[in-house]
Amino acid sequence: MLNSLEDAQQELIKNIEPLAAEPVSLLEAVGRISSTEILADCNMPGELRSAVDGYAVNPDLSGNYDQLLVIGQLKMGEVPNSPLVPGQAIGVLTGGLLPDGAVAVIPHEKVQIKDNYLKSLEFVKPGNNFKQPGEDFHKGDLILGQATRITPGLVALLATFGHGQIQVYHRPRVSILSLGSNVVPCSSQAARGEIRDANGPMLASLVKLDGGLISSVELAGQKDMTQIKTQLLQMLEQSELVITTGGTYTDGINEIHVLIDEIGARPLFREIPIQPGSHNGGAVLGSRLIISLSGNPAACAVGYHLFAAPALRALQGIEPLLPRVNAICSSRYTKKTASRRFVRALATPREDGWAVSILPGQKPSMIRSLVDCNALIDLPPGHPPMEAGLEVSILLLDRSAV
Template sequence: MSLLPVADALKTIIDAISPTKNEVVPLSQANGRILAHDIAAVFDQPPFDGSAMDGYALNATDGQLGAKLEVVGISAAGEAFDGTLTTGQCTRIYTGAPMPKGANAVIMQEKITRDGDTITLEDDVAAGQNVRDKGNDFALGDVLVGMDTKLSPFHLALAAAANHPTLQVRKAPKMTLVATGDELVPPGATLQKDQIIASNGFGLTPLFTHFGADVKDGGIIKDDRETLKNELKRLLDEKPDILVTTGGASVGDRDYVKEVLEELGVDLSFWKIAVRPGKPLMFGTKGKTTIFGLPGNPVSALVTGTVFVVPAIKAKLGQSPQHMVVQLPLTTDMSSNGPRQHYRRAKLVTKPDATLGVDPNMQSDSAHLTSLSQSDSFVVQPPLCKGKAEGELVDVLIMPWAVS
């Protein structure tokens, strides 16, 4: 059976995804959530012409160097001057305070001398000087933050200033993550003969959580066919948005995941991808649940989780499923590639000329976690790509923690 190209596999996945529903949350719980509707301005900000400086408000027709003006009041934030300025008058004004009627400029307090209720200007003043116009920040009806934006602290500050105490966001996709394998034991266990520590979930869970999934640990299932079938049935009956298994996806005598999923009514769209590492990857659906069967080798699991599962999470949340891929020059030579698209472990580096490059790791063992832990990106090497020389541009998939 021929291997499915990566691009075709991703299209199949995205075509099968429908976005989650929405929910309303308070601003205090909205950081990192995906906005489900535009945030619009319901008033002008500032709602009046205001001062951008501590100083004196005046009409610019009186604003000549050496002019003397009478101070007739004070305009402070929350306590505006009530009257109207006439020729030769000014008011003391503070940052953020409303401009008095009749005034159209502010001179900084450092550029006057004051004697009692009279000030002398030490500079010329132009109309609009040091004035924040009404609606300068945003105006009624402006779209402040667009839907499908991942909300940051800066977005939330703007939403608060626009008087939006709650926001409508996408519900986090409910995801269940389960490992399979007789040899697996949790971290902290005393290793017996032929056992290894189950590490996949400790990388996949924060990876999927970072992109907005609500991940439940489904534990470790032994390589017993009936046990596996019963446990996977139980997990599917809970109807998560996404179910991810790791291990048991290949063709070994005890790799039961594929046939068990099919027996449980999962419609498998593909199995085996032209990707390296991670060829034995499954994708299917049952009702509202999207199912991924990832390889058990830890690097393969984390690479395929990044390349295939993360776009599904983003699509569930209404976001573009595209990865952050840029072109960067190699800082060393890179060997050729075989018939599968290779996500080669790599690290971003700052070159001596202060520009960014990428250093590919030549380690290709799908269980070699040390090399993965030293990586913050993947060089995306197409099938049958010839070797690349230092300085040549390559596609680089950048992980989010590399730029945070």
């Protein structure tokens, strides 16, 4: 069985194929992942246009702009039907088409009009305030790459080129199952010995941020193993990925491992030596994935970012692994690491690189460190206590940060 994080991640990714593509309206496309690339089918702008409200001008035969006859005003969307000849000017609007013969556009506040003649109040350079054909995009330019997350800016670009519908990968369906027998719904009044379900809502939120669809969030509660097995199989029928949290671990037997074996799933990795969350695991049943995470909230969140999130991204055809950068840590960390440890942290970009600070509440059961967490400090096995000012390797949880 695999025994390193990187081997486990690669084994997981190796067993994932991107989901099929589907067409979506451009109005529903933001946040989705493109399944095909799109090239510009024309120049943008396609023709010479004005960049300002003002006057298109053609200087007189002496090259002067101090007495040009104003021959009219072009309306927005109007196509010029005659060229400007030397000594003429015509009013234009921002984005409007320019007539042949136009040498520049002078903003309306930079001219003086008297008796229908225009005098420029500024030096006029040929081409001033032109939107040149193709200055934004040329025909054949890539405007949307495959496996690209659709942003509002890309929506505007695609709309400009006439794409009212695009092809995107299906969103992965995800079910979440808490195996803890003492876990009750978050809206319930927890009796003594019980705890409210924090992992289910947290994981559902993370899944949505990573582009997934939540099929169900369920608790095993007091069900026996046969009933939980049935519950797990039903969840696998309706989801590409099932994430389980918690479960018993007694006498060297892990409850989720027993369940995975009994339903006939093929284990991909188990018991990866990292902290927090050394009992994480992964399995596959047909094309359906199972990721098992710790029941402790902080350990559960770390396991999600290291295993479940890469699976979700791979299902959508995008780079599965988190970006890694070096950062200067402003905090001390007094604990020596026996196994590899991921410390919840807050990373901040600076002009000279990244800075990172360790968040309070580092026990696996504590939620405090998750509130502002946007990075994981990766400390290797046997790392000594850490003084402030040390350069460390961090994983950025927000891929858009780099």
